[in-house]
Amino acid sequence: MKVNLCPRLVLTTVLICLGLLGGCVQSQKRTLTAKYVMPPRVVRDVSALQNLVIAPPRVVLSGNYDKAKKLIPVFVNCLNQRLISGIYQERFFNVQDEIHGNPKGVAALNKTFAHAHGYSIKSRHAKHPARIQTWATVELTRSRGQDRVVTSLATVPYDIKYSDEGVPYSVPDTDNQDLEERITHVDFVTIKAKGDLRVEVRDTKGQVVYTKTFKALHFEKKVGGDTPVEALPTALEIATTLFEDPIAAIVKDISPHKEERSLVVNEQGDATAVVLMKATAFSEAYKRLDTVLQKHQALYESEAQEIKQTFSQKIQDAKAEGATPEALAALRQEEQAALVKAGLFRSPDFENMAIVCETMGLVDEALLFYGQAAEANPENTQAAFSLKRVSECAGKAMSSAQLQGEYEEEENKEH
Incomplete structure (x- = not known):
């Protein structure tokens, strides 16, 4: 069976595909913006x-x-x-x-x-x-x-x-x-x-x-x-x-x-949360990440319990065999490395949760989640850098309540 395709139809289809791919690439590079109200440049208080x-x-x-x-x-x-x-x-x-x-x-x-109104006003x-x-x-x-x-x-x-x-x-x-x-x-x-x-x-x-x-x-x-x-x-x-x-x-x-700060979404996090963040649906992303992090925490605690039990038995056996203090210290370091490895999967979602909080003006929560992201994966240098940046900025920024009010005002304008 021979099928004749119109060259114009083929060209149109190719252009549509390229446009969709270009849109996907552009969405991956999209950055979010957090706004801070900083004190005067000459007066800190x-x-x-x-x-x-x-x-x-x-x-x-x-x-x-x-x-x-x-x-x-x-x-x-x-x-x-x-x-x-x-x-x-x-x-x-x-x-x-x-x-x-x-x-x-x-x-x-x-x-x-x-x-005025029957009152004596001075x-x-x-x-x-x-x-x-x-x-x-x-x-x-x-x-x-x-x-x-x-x-x-x-x-x-x-x-x-x-x-x-x-x-x-x-x-x-x-x-x-x-x-x-x-x-x-x-x-x-x-x-x-x-x-x-x-x-x-x-x-x-x-x-x-x-x-x-x-x-x-x-x-x-x-x-x-x-x-x-x-x-x-x-x-x-x-x-x-x-x-x-x-x-x-x-x-x-x-x-x-x-002052504004550009924030880049961690693509390795939960896919649904990443899509919501790119769509600037921060409230929905917050709820999604809250559920995801609770599941991650339960899974990590289960794995961490098994790791601790395993190494506890190894340490007891080593002590019974008369192991040296250096050998026991090596086992404890190995246990710590295993715990860190078991919790690496949490770091991207911790970081994305921190980004959502920072974008919404929840500075205290952003500090907490940036710290957890850096702790879960010591190699996550971006989370560590963001933790330092927000810590320095929080010491000079206005109250998070005012920032939250500003975010809600902007969100209401969008709706």
Whole structure:
């Protein structure tokens, strides 16, 4: 019986197989990611910065800018509010700000608090808070000038022509156009600002834990002349440009930050658990590995009991035969080697369980299972390395409860 296969069908089948194989290879190389919330880079004790009070910034303005001193409140409020919002967006610290502005507005606010829901409510600052103080020195100058702008005026003559129907129409004669160069002096205004910003952070004990100075802050804008038409910069725009980058650096230095670690699944572990881990089904993988490890433990305890009984009898026989201490020590080492060999099969699943726990933010359990994986197989260097890495990271990481909450939040987003 002869079968005729269409070449196009054969080619399609081959491409599908290659695609499936490529997907399998790619899934084997897939890595998982564990996220850690690390303490600030400059302050190890995060509690020392809780209940931050943003002290009113101290700003000194100089220069020939019109009414420069009257612009100080704009710079103060810009620096103050952007620092507060930057820290608040990190969601790690409680920010307390003193209300600045119209005293009548503060009185009205206190009156509202005092009569809310029938209770007498009085605002009060926390005792011994951490404190952030900023100092800024800005020189603001305004200068005028003129730009020499060269333009050309073209005078183009038109020729009159007639269509086939005799209708007249005009056509520009570009070959005979007259170009006239004109020079115009256009006024412009240049606004320049330069200055320094210094920040100091004191903890709840009043000790300076962070200080930094940002020098050569610069702003410059030219309006008019040969530049596109636009309005003069406002004082808020100038202040925002000067303080934006320094404030971002300050917030980054004193706030906790996230770090990620790539984790590779141990392919020698339980096949079902490996598939679940690659599918990022961590809860299901945890349940599966919990069942697998319980079975492994029961099997290992049974084999270990037999090994201990066997070597116990060998040691008793050796003692009866008058064996030397060296011979007895060799038997005990042989027994220990047999126990390790009998438990080698547990190491991959211990390691995968640790990876699942670390990915879910269960740092304490991850440490336990990494330790068991390294103990079950001393040659599992990856588990030993992970144990050391997580141990070092756990000493600096935030609480596992917070990490667990973050994992659950991300998991809920997926569903």
